[in-house]
Amino acid sequence: MSSTPPPPYGQSPLRAVQVLGGGSAGSSAHVRSLTAGLVARGVRVTVCAPAELERAYGFAGAGADVVTVPRRSDPLTVASLRAACARADIVHAHGLHAAVRCAFALGGRLRGDRGRQGVRFAGPPPLVVTWHTRAHAEGVRSHAVRLMERRAVRAAAVVLGTSSELVDRARDRGARDARLAPVTVPAVKPSDDFHEGKARADLGAVDRPLVMAVGSLVPYRGYDVLLDAARAWRERDPAPLLTIAGEGRERAALQRRIEAEDLPVQLLGQREDVAELLAAADVAVLPSRWEARSVLAQEALRAAVPLVATEVGGVPELVGDAAEFVPYGDADALARTVLGLLDDPERRARLADAGLRQAATWPTEDETVAQVLSVYDELTGLA
Known part of the structure; x- marks a missing residue:
């Protein structure tokens, strides 16, 4: 400095x-x-x-x-x-x-x-x-x-x-x-002893796709819509695992839905190893109703993790063309876009490269x- x-x-x-x-x-x-x-x-x-x-x-x-x-x-x-x-x-x-x-x-x-x-x-x-x-x-x-x-x-x-x-x-x-x-926000990198295979194994995602969301469990984050999207992909074999890191007043309601509908979702609570979790993910998801300069979006692009985000607030200004955008509240579009990325490794690689280029402009x-x-x-x- x-x-x-x-x-x-x-x-x-x-x-x-x-x-x-x-x-x-x-x-x-x-x-x-x-x-x-x-x-x-x-x-x-x-x-x-x-x-x-x-x-x-x-x-x-x-x-x-x-x-x-x-x-x-x-x-x-x-x-x-x-x-x-x-x-x-x-x-x-x-x-x-x-x-x-x-x-x-x-x-x-x-x-x-x-x-x-x-x-x-x-x-x-x-x-x-x-x-x-x-x-x-x-x-x-x-x-x-x-x-x-x-x-x-x-x-x-x-x-x-x-x-x-x-x-x-x-x-x-x-x-x-x-x-x-x-x-x-300051860049946070995985620890020196980070191992992607171990991180995925700890989450139960060794042989299945891993989708990651991060943020407080409050209504404007759009996690109710994200659970609707997860319901749309739960019949897949193997079903993608959605993990959400964060705490908030909506936790109990979200957990009840996960259990009642048998959704492939884990609420991880507040975590200190978000950089490691994100680095292990196949896709990051930002389903919010509004964001300015989303921390998750910044961390995902820096980690070369493909991002699916709602086209709201300051998100387009932040990420440019380095993300797949969906309308807020459209669970079908969210599920379809996430699954499309999981099925297209080349598209994920292009987004990862675009994310690194966009992050370099911040x-x-x-x-x-x-x-x-x-x-x-x-x-x-x-x-």
Whole structure:
């Protein structure tokens, strides 16, 4: 990782606070990578996040000071966040809930601090918001989400959207300045002792095709449709095995369906070896109702695993022509496309090559850090 020279004489290092709320896998991995890159460039970073995210991602190990801030939005949580931001030059919120909390925390004026060049200021530090995804809500809750989105983007000096659709959404909600920032999650490779045959044997897929999906077990992921597709191929001999890595509130309902309909599906729960599991798969599947820059899509293309995905959100922008697309909610098309790939090794090989080429076009971690730091410098008057 390249680094920049230390600040000029008499000037303090930039102090940046990174704030995570719920913390999806993509946003948490990005903050970990961003923290390491900023620290390498001489930035003093504080990460405000729930304790479980620090345990999972190790922000302190990347050089950050860590302040434990629960997922709640009660007055004590907001007060803790306000205190953590009191001496910041820039505050960067990741995700809608984190952005709303920051808007409340920075709503009061922060007095008595000094900026990087020794100049006293009375107002709060600039707020940058990165939208990694959008909230999924229906009915009455969708109105509340819209209000939260407006509150978040209007409090931000700059909104960074990870897909063009999110940039347009931020502008529609009243953002003063919304820009495209296509975040790429850090590459994760299988361990040195990875053996594809053993991985497949552990899953029970030695002599049958292996289809892999990864993501939280929540309604918008489309796993109900994926189970419908699996029902369509259960009579095959051998029947492809569908494995789903992830946890969530839909687990019990999905498991009941798997057992009641005798589906060739395994729910693996939360796994630390997703890179190994994916590398062993014949096909990866992304059946979501909406995605921005899907972590699974990025990992599949980097691993040269053919991808079948719904043509939604930022997925086409992310993968280009390196995936087979199906309409969301069309189980027949999903089953037909997966089986077509499993029956066509040459097509799978072409997709694998296309995936590697597409992945090579994504911004590197270093480029992502440089883009964010340029925004910080612009907002703090150092551009």
